[in-house]
Amino acid sequence: MAHWFVSHGRDEFPRWREAFPAARLVSAADAKLLAMPGDAVWIMDDTPQWPSLAMPLGQRGVIVVIMSLAPSGHDALQALQAGARGYLHALAKPALMEQAALVTQNQGIWVPADLMGRVLGATYQALGGEPRLPSDELSALTERERDVALAVARGKSNKEVARHLDITERTVKAHLGAVFRKLGVRDRMQLVLRLGQHAEVS
Structure with missing residues (x-):
């Protein structure tokens, strides 16, 4: 497995080189070819x-990770929609980059924890912003469980959900x-996608 680094405006970052010593800096055109x-x-x-x-x-089976000096939830969602398997800060520590590489190599998705809520909320809104599961599946949840599920789907952290519903994080x-x-x-993420499913036609 090879690692390729593509950047338009600057050279590669020292931390990235430390994480992947054998990696190569290439142009966008060369990345497509190599x-x-x-x-x-x-x-x-x-x-x-x-x-x-x-x-x-991504469509060719290449693992794509987008890096940014100013990460945002909007751009993280755009990266995932474009087929990237990861999105992280360009100045992340080498150990974090290595962890992102391991997760994405094993079919996982890597997004920084502080952005995950915003990505989930944006995903949920993109799916329509309301649950579309068959009613019998939603009825399996208690009222409080449904409140928690919808708040999480809208991108709230456990702490924010607890404060909003006046309950403990536990x-x-x-x-x-x-x-x-x-x-x-x-x-x-699976919860958001599950809640966003269209109800089955009977």
Whole structure:
């Protein structure tokens, strides 16, 4: 597996080189030619039209990670929509970059924890902003579980949900665990996608 780094306006970052010593700095055009399925291409968001570079690479089985000096929830969502498997700060510590590489190599999605809520909220809004599960599945949730599920889907952290519903964070975690179990999901992203499903036509 090879690591390729694409940046338009500046040279590669020392921390990135420390994380991946054998990696190569290439142009966007060279990344298209050289990257093979299973390779990782790390693209700085100063690269012109980076979504149009990320999408075909991702479709070919290349692992794409977008890096930014000013990460935002909007851009993280745009990166995922363009087929990237990761999005992180360009000045992240080498250990964090290595962790992101490991997660994305194993079919996971990497987004910094502080942006995950905003990404989830934007995803939920993009799916319509209201639950579209069959009513019998939603009725399996208690009223409080439904309140917690919808608040999390809208991008609120456990602390924000607790404050909004006037309950403890521990209670939020307990309700969320029950929601995951009842709806057959394993994490917040799957919850958003599950709630955004269209109701089945009877």
